[in-house]
Amino acid sequence: MDSYHSFNLIVKNAMICTMDREGRVLRRGSLAVRGDRIALISETDLSRSALAERVIDADGMVLFPGFINTHIHIFQSFLKGLGADHRLIEWLNLSALPYGQIMTPRQHRLAAQLACMEALKSGCTTLCEFFYTNQDPELAHACIEGMQSTGIRSVFIRAFQDTGEEYGMPSMFIEPAEKAMREVEALKKRYRENDMLSIWTGPDVTWSTTEEGYRTMLAYCLSENVRYSMHLKETEVDNEMCLRTYGKDIVDLLEEIGFLTDRMLAVHCVNLTENDIRRFAEHGVSVSHNPAPNLYLGSGIPPIPESLRAGVNVALGTDGAASNNSTDMLETMKLAALMQKGLHRNAAVITADQVIRMAASGGAKAIGMEDRLGSLEPGKKADMILFDPRHLKSFPNHDAKATVVYASSEENIDTTIVNGEIVYHKGVFKGGLTEAELVQEIAVEVEKMRASAAAL
Template identity: 30%
Template sequence: MKKADLILTDISYILTMDENLTEYKNADIVIKDGKIIDIGENKKNEYFGKTITGKNKIAIPGLINTHTHAAMTLLRGYGSDNPLKVWLEEYIWPAEGKLVSYEFVKDGTDTAIYEMLRNGITTFVDMYFYEDAVAQSVKESGIRAVLCTGILDFPTPGAKTPDEGLQKTEEFIKQFEKDENVFPAVGPHAPYTCSPQTLKKAFELAEKYDTLYHIHVSETQFEVNDIKERYGNTPVKHLKQLGVLNERVLAAHMVHPTEEEIDIIAENKVKIAHCPESNLKLASGVAPIPKMIEKGIVVGIGTDGTASNDDLDIIGEISTAAKLHKGYNLDPTVLNARQALKMATIEGAKAIRKEDKLGSLETGKNADIVLIDINDPHLQPLFDPYTQIVYSSNGKDVDTVIISGELKVLNKKVLVFDKEHLIEKANYWKNKVLEK
């Protein structure tokens, strides 16, 4: 008998999401030093240590949310159902201008992390302001996150100029370069809010420290028209011409690329963060995701901020994606349940260039594991576990969440942050938003 830190036993289904989509039934996962050290049938007989039963559960890798603005949970539901311009100019921007501070970001991110853990998300990508506050929340909770300060050409709550934003980004990168939970990145906001010079400087910084370059691209028709008017090019071609497109680029949205641009994305190995619910709620359009996947482009899934979603449920998000693209393409074979779950796991890991450690349940990888409770009539009968997750369940069916071998959710209870305190804080900030 060998010693283990934690053994998940008798798991009804294990969906490893590895290259061959290997599955196990009534099998075990063995964890030591934060890593998966063994997986398969009858493994529990070879080890001793703390055990948790996986009976009536499906094990999947920790879910990856490839695009969000966590602190915006404090603006959830504010000014909904307005035209994009009205929503931004009369609700979101004034509230942010008035309130965004270290405290706002810390409280908002705590709330977001609580919700993400509850829904089985173990890694997220965040672009906002005061990323030091976000990092603090990440460290306190033990979740993982790619964090970047939004860099824009006009003054932001965190920086008066883009150069100050870049300088803060560099300091942040140096601080967290070797961290196992905080993965610092460079975050130029978008081609329409950053000058060519800012986009290039940001890219140089990402190259220098080998980080992700996270940016919103081709989100709306407005953006496409604006970039055409200013630079005589569509957004992806504009970025290509500036020399800021390669494998480190994680582009959020990509709703309106041309055929030629899809080829450019594929050739340059740019990764996509698909945010279907935000694109639907803000009426931005439908991204040509099946075509991009067909061309071999890595596509992860993202919630975007809750102000335009309005939740942080990745299972709900892949369910929306799978149905949206079937309906839009009049083809029920498009984006099947396996592909949808891949977007939330291994493809998400590839999108953030962490597939060597995250995204699948394999020996040697980080023990970031989610158990979904299937002992509930709404998930029975169960013909196919992938189908059940994508079409019948949602984040609230997540029973257990483990990150680096540590329990973060057990029996559907989040073990980090105090729920009552978070609700109090949310209401404190609601009153601040409403104060004239």
């Protein structure tokens, strides 16, 4: 043994589902991490021939790549259940829009810890925050710093709205697109983007963006090489407003101005037409599929098998916890599979393997990190989870992929590793913060938030 063969971490005796292109599965193997990367994967026990600072014996467990949640609104973690049993526009007016105006930086920070800790506990290693409460830059800082404190890999999408008051968008959220792009630039400078934190932007929704707003944002993103995301065709109302304002379909408008590119992540896409799907495939647009809110708000079921067949890259997201009501990636995977099987009356229309790929490599491609994330392969970033099937719900485990998609819950996640660092292990989070302590702090702040809401 010499220093060349020393690692930060070795996970041994695990079943390893690499989710690589060939779908390689090691029935029993070990994986070694050096720094932030996967160094070796072997069918032998690497801990017998090399030194490691830490060795985890994962006997009985399954190693998967970490899942990537491509769409959430973190502040909504304080709003679970508000506006329940209403459709999108009424729900927005009962939850996200009023509460988004009154929440404080401290509440945003705690909401970030709540969402990210639940994400880590449900097998997620990267989270894409779509942030649109831009009335005070301190709120964005609190959110980013809350995310970073948990050790999760973060994409912070500083979105904007430059119109939409007549449709209920609070005036305090509205700003010119030029100002929004200056704020995006300021965030990029302040946080010195790296693989652990990317800064993106994006128009919030069709009805809160002017044509000039799209053009301004696009020019900025193309010149500065910035990725962008937007809510698209979530409900029929979304497109009706576009037809009324611009006299054309939103995808026609976006194509016309050159907005459909491989830097775009389109969220929801419930009402995509065949022609939209064809154009998404042609331009390399990725789709963030969020099954829980599409069902919860009665929005509908997006054409996911059709999009996959056409070659569109599809990733998964939970959306904000006000329309979910959690940040559970395992539940999201199950819903993504079942909703299509039922709709098409065809159990084979989408498989467990495809759903895991949407959550892992689909997410990696959607955020432009497919060379570093999405599968367990030497040279890639060490983002992975240890799944322990030995719980009532998930045992016995005949088929690991079927178990993780159809019979799992947060109790199955034993360990979550991000960028080579163990950030969650057997109930303990990075920094020693416990669920009980966080819940206690949040309870106090939720009371304050309710009092401010009552005074509105």
